[in-house]
Amino acid sequence: MIQIDALTKRYGRFTAVDNVTFTAEPGRVTGFLGPNGAGKSTTMRILVGLTDPSSGSAHLLGRHFSQLPNPGREVGVLLDASAQHGGRTGREILTLAARTMGLPKSSVAETLERVSLTEEEAGRRVRNYSLGMRQRLGIATALIGDPEVLILDEPANGLDPAGIRWMRDLLRGFADDGGTVLLSSHLLHEIEVIADDIVVIGNGRIVAQGTKQELLASGETYARSSDPTSLGRALQRAGHTAEITTEGAVRSDADLTTVGQIAFDAGLVLSELRAADGAGLEEMFLQLTAETQRDHLQTPEGKAA
Amino acid sequence: MTTTTIAPEPANPAGRHPEAVRRRERAVPAPIPFGRIAGVELRKMFDTRSGFWLMASLVVLSLAATAVTIIFVDADNLDYEGFASAWGIPMSVILPMIAVLAVTSEWSARSALTTFTLVSGRGRVIAAKALVTAVVGVVAIAAAAAVGALGYLGVAAVMDLDPVWNLSFAELARVTLASEIGMFMGFMLGTLFRSSPGAIVAYFVYALVLPTVSSALASTNTWWAEHATWFDLNWATMNLYSEMTDKMWAQLGVAGLIWLVVPMIVGLRLVLKSEVK
Numbered sequence: 001m002i003q004i005d006a007l008t009k010r011y012g013r014f015t016a017v018d019n020v021t022f023t024a025e026p027g028r029v030t031g032f033l034g035p036n037g038a039g040k041s042t043t044m045r046i047l048v049g050l051t052d053p054s055s056g057s058a059h060l061l062g063r064h065f066s067q068l069p070n071p072g073r074e075v076g077v078l079l080d081a082s083a084q085h086g087g088r089t090g091r092e093i094l095t096l097a098a099r100t101m102g103l104p105k106s107s108v109a110e111t112l113e114r115v116s117l118t119e120e121e122a123g124r125r126v127r128n129y130s131l132g133m134r135q136r137l138g139i140a141t142a143l144i145g146d147p148e149v150l151i152l153d154e155p156a157n158g159l160d161p162a163g164i165r166w167m168r169d170l171l172r173g174f175a176d177d178g179g180t181v182l183l184s185s186h187l188l189h190e191i192e193v194i195a196d197d198i199v200v201i202g203n204g205r206i207v208a209q210g211t212k213q214e215l216l217a218s219g220e221t222y223a224r225s226s227d228p229t230s231l232g233r234a235l236q237r238a239g240h241t242a243e244i245t246t247e248g249a250v251r252s253d254a255d256l257t258t259v260g261q262i263a264f265d266a267g268l269v270l271s272e273l274r275a276a277d278g279a280g281l282e283e284m285f286l287q288l289t290a291e292t293q294r295d296h297l298q299t300p301e302g303k304a305a
Numbered sequence: 306m307t308t309t310t311i312a313p314e315p316a317n318p319a320g321r322h323p324e325a326v327r328r329r330e331r332a333v334p335a336p337i338p339f340g341r342i343a344g345v346e347l348r349k350m351f352d353t354r355s356g357f358w359l360m361a362s363l364v365v366l367s368l369a370a371t372a373v374t375i376i377f378v379d380a381d382n383l384d385y386e387g388f389a390s391a392w393g394i395p396m397s398v399i400l401p402m403i404a405v406l407a408v409t410s411e412w413s414a415r416s417a418l419t420t421f422t423l424v425s426g427r428g429r430v431i432a433a434k435a436l437v438t439a440v441v442g443v444v445a446i447a448a449a450a451a452v453g454a455l456g457y458l459g460v461a462a463v464m465d466l467d468p469v470w471n472l473s474f475a476e477l478a479r480v481t482l483a484s485e486i487g488m489f490m491g492f493m494l495g496t497l498f499r500s501s502p503g504a505i506v507a508y509f510v511y512a513l514v515l516p517t518v519s520s521a522l523a524s525t526n527t528w529w530a531e532h533a534t535w536f537d538l539n540w541a542t543m544n545l546y547s548e549m550t551d552k553m554w555a556q557l558g559v560a561g562l563i564w565l566v567v568p569m570i571v572g573l574r575l576v577l578k579s580e581v582k
Binding site: 048093 | 334423
């Protein structure tokens with residue numbers, strides 16, 4: 001369980017995180033989605049006590065991070081897979097984490113296996129790791145203490161499609177076990193594939209949040225008829241919107257029952273009647289963040305982050 | 306996409322996995338003991354390639370210093386103090402580097418992101434690093450003293466000399482203190498700069514450039530020549546290699562306060578409060 005309440009972080013006149021409030025529930029994978037520099041990493045750093053907020057609060061399992069007696073046993077954190085001493089081997093980095101947490105030696109080998117790093121790879125210095133291997137090592141460091149909460153900043157960066165699938169299954173299993181997962185990404189596809197709940201952030205502010213289904217649903221109805229023009233007119237006469245799609249179907253803001261009833265009353269045969277596809281998370285994401293994207297910003301704030 | 310996925314999922318996720326959620330409830334773990342943090346920090350000093358070579362060069366150089374002393378110093382003048390000052394030189398360079406890197410590598414390699422998310426109290430990590438630094442300093446001096454003593458005994462046996470043990474425990478303790486001051490100057494600069502190159506350069510400016518400037522100033526300015534030991538920590542520390550008067554201890558205290566204690570307070574504040582990125 002992660003609770004973030006009215007969190008704000010200012011750097012001088014620039015507001016990196018602006019009144020952010022959301023909750024990541026146990027048993028769910030919460031995706032934190034936003035373009036680069038939107039405030040995701042700052043929010044996560046505040047969450048784990050590496051940055052002090054200007055105002056507001058962040059709690060993990062009902063406590064502030066600094067109140068966790070052995071943080072690695074309760075909260076697994078991966079903020080930047082490249083933030084490791086390149087002169088240490090992967091096994092050494094994991095050993096240091098295991099020792100700090102007071103875990104048995106065997107946990108290192110077990111966790112290496114869990115993230116599919118071979119013995120040979122674990123003996124190599126991290127300097128020679130690919131980004132994907134660093135991500136696996138970072139996830140191993142987060143997982144080794146068997147925590148209840150996972151906080152992962154851009155964990156799928158550098159993973160190949162098979163790696164992303166592996167990560168999805170791993171996080172799904174973790175959440176199904178009752179764990180809380182918060183992961184960030186600037187790539188919609190990753191979030192769409194992995195997350196149950198989505199929090200969208202743009203320029204420090206939350207622009208949308210809800211379950212993936214809520215955010216995907218368009219609330220419109222898609223109907224196919226042999227006479228789309230007549231169906232469209234009938235819908236418009238009843239006070240609904242109607243437009244004919246390129247495939248010759250009708251899209252309307254009326255709900256399914258209403259569309260069915262109107263078609264029936266007009267004596268039209270429907271060959272297909274269903275909820276319309278959402279515009280896709282991608283379009284929603286671009287839409288929601290368009291006004292806060294740095295590309296369109298002319299104000300000085302846009303340069304920071 | 307099928308229409309069924311449009312229906313939103315239940316708002317209460319606990320309803321979906323009631324058993325699983327309950328299974329996750331468990332006791333709060335015990336706090337991390339300080340000794341464990343110190344053990345990990347000690348390991349981190351030497352588990353990288355650079356850490357290993359620093360440690361190895363310490364051993365190699367003190368062996369080399371012993372050898373050089375045996376070869377180049379006249380048998381008549383050969384005493385234990387000669388050995389002591391020979392290995393003091395590599396020590397005074399390498400030990401502060403170990404102290405600098407103990408602090409700065411966390412920032413330069415950005416491993417602080419992991420360190421401070423595994424131990425939430427940064428003060429405990431820094432205290433562990435300081436303790437381990439101090440212990441390494443003492444152990445290094447003790448080891449070098451032992452190596453020097455063995456070398457000296459060997460030479461004395463071969464050349465049929467009476468060993469002259471003219472280095473008292475008090476002298477050894479003072480040499481250790483001088484070396485600890487050097488290490489904690491490095492440690493302090495590490496906390497101030499939080500970058501390995503910056504702190505190392507700053508240390509050499511302090512240890513090599515400032516003494517030259519100070520003695521140049523002393524040769525032209527009589528007031529500085531008489532009073533520099535109050536304000537020049539290098540100078541005040543040098544006195545530790547001979548007998549110390551009460552005045553010299555006071556000078557060491559004042560210079561140490563200016564050069565070590567005050568900047569250390571600033572550095573520690575920066576380390577504890579600054580953002581870790």
